[in-house]
Amino acid sequence: MAAASAVDSFPRLLFLLLFFCLLFALVLEESYAAPGFGFDIHHRFSDRVRQWANSRPRDLPGGWPDKGTPEYYSALVGHDRAIHGRALAELAPELSLADGNETIRINSLGFLHYAVVSVGTPNVTFLVALDTGSNLFWVPCDCTRCAPTSSDSYGLGVDLNIYSPSTSTTSQNIPCNSSLCSGYKNECSGMDGLCPYMVEYVSAMTSSSGFLVNDVLYLTTEGSNPQIVKAPIVIGCGKVQTGSFLGDAAPNGLFGLGRDNLSVPSVLSSRGLISNSFSMCFGRDGIGRINFGDQGSSDQGQTSFNVKQNNSLYNISITGMEVGNSSSDVSFSALVDSGTSFTTLTDPAYTKLSESFNAAVSKKRADVDPSIPFEYCYLLSSKENLTHLPFINFITQGGSKIPVNFPVIFISNQQQQRNFMFCLALVKNNALNIIGQNFLTGLRVVFDRDRMILGWKKFDCYNMEDSNPLPVEPRNSSAAPPSPALGPTSFDPEATTKQGNGTQVTVVSPPGSSSSCLNRFFGIGLVFFLLPVAIL
Structure with a gap:
């Protein structure tokens, strides 16, 4: 009987045990639960975020895309690609x-x-x-x-x-x-x-x-x-x-x-x-x-790119120029373009740089030759050496200076082989300011598209780890460019408008020992703008 009574009472005891456990849990939750709090989550292109951004001094670069448009989905995909691509690229070598x-x-x-x-x-x-x-x-x-x-x-x-x-x-x-x-x-x-x-x-x-x-x-x-x-x-x-x-x-x-x-x-x-x-x-x-994958170095000069809607070029702001002992506070934006042979500037920047250079050069200025795209050229006899040229710096937004290490080009007219000229290799343009590859000589230029900056510093291209001043002679003499034929018989500084015909000229090293970078004959090609029309 006692055993039977214990068996009969077991469900009752189990019920009471479960009841007290549940009651204990409810008391604990009431006694120890922390006060709740929350916050709203907004989509990056939501109306609420748009209202907040409009109250700030800066808007989203390129504008706010409307929902459902191709620009809307393109922006979302681009954002995801940037985040995932950056994470993967951190592990990728150059x-x-x-x-x-x-x-x-x-x-x-x-x-x-x-x-x-x-x-x-x-x-x-x-x-x-x-x-x-x-x-x-x-x-x-x-x-x-x-x-x-x-x-x-x-x-x-x-x-x-x-x-x-x-x-x-x-x-x-x-x-x-x-x-x-x-x-x-x-x-x-x-x-x-x-x-x-x-x-x-x-x-x-x-x-x-x-x-x-x-x-x-x-x-x-x-x-x-x-x-x-x-x-x-x-x-x-x-x-x-x-x-x-x-x-x-x-x-x-x-x-x-x-x-x-x-x-x-x-x-x-x-x-x-x-x-x-x-x-x-x-x-x-x-x-x-x-x-x-090269992201540059901590000791480089740098400036931010100008990010404009529908502009896929590398555009920077120039706030001033230095030529010898003179300086100008002229401001303009310029494209950094390796597909343009010679640097081009519009006025007033072109005139200020050219006249400042002219004032600092002691050589006799040559008559303007319509077959040559350069306006400021100077005579140099076969017995003269060119030992000094005024330095040129572009001052960029933020204060860093882009040095123009080799602003001139040496020319010998085929009809007057005894006379040489050197010219400021700068072309006047009516519409475009372009820092071409000739003004980038002697620099390693970094196009950091993640941080949206242009970086540069003087560099020896033969040793990518060497940041010392450039050597006088290349370390690998066999690395010279192939000997080119003479360039085409056309020069056209305004390449956007017409084809010009001119006398063939040859770029040469001047007599004597002026600069090792000019120790071989060159055929001038042409002032060439490899810029797509649609993105200008």
């Missing part, structure tokens, strides 16, 4: 071109810097002009109208190649409905068709057109144990070229380094292969370097 990160200024081809790149499977090499003033990477491809490819056409000693997507096993067509085709959809005939492109450049009658493809670009990691990287890249299959692309400059393709999402550094960084930055070093002897 990359160079697989064929070497050496760049060469070829004076017979527009006085621009070129590099050899390899694309496709099997790989095919191209000699491309490096252009921070444009975005698309294109090469001659299944040509309807392209520049000649034989070495005899340019005096380079090598034949040039033509790309064909059908012979590359890694080539893939980009259709019109791809996000990569967003900038060219107006040219599409159907959403499933090939994405066509057409880019017109500022240089008169110069353009490239074809269609877009995906393929691979061969890069290599920096360091003691380099590894080949097959980087997915967007390539313009350039079927038709016009103007200067038919031989005067970039006959084998253009390497777009701008800020647009199709440019080479943009594609590489968006896929986490590099940090969102690259550098170019412009050597005093025409030999340079390009490095992807």
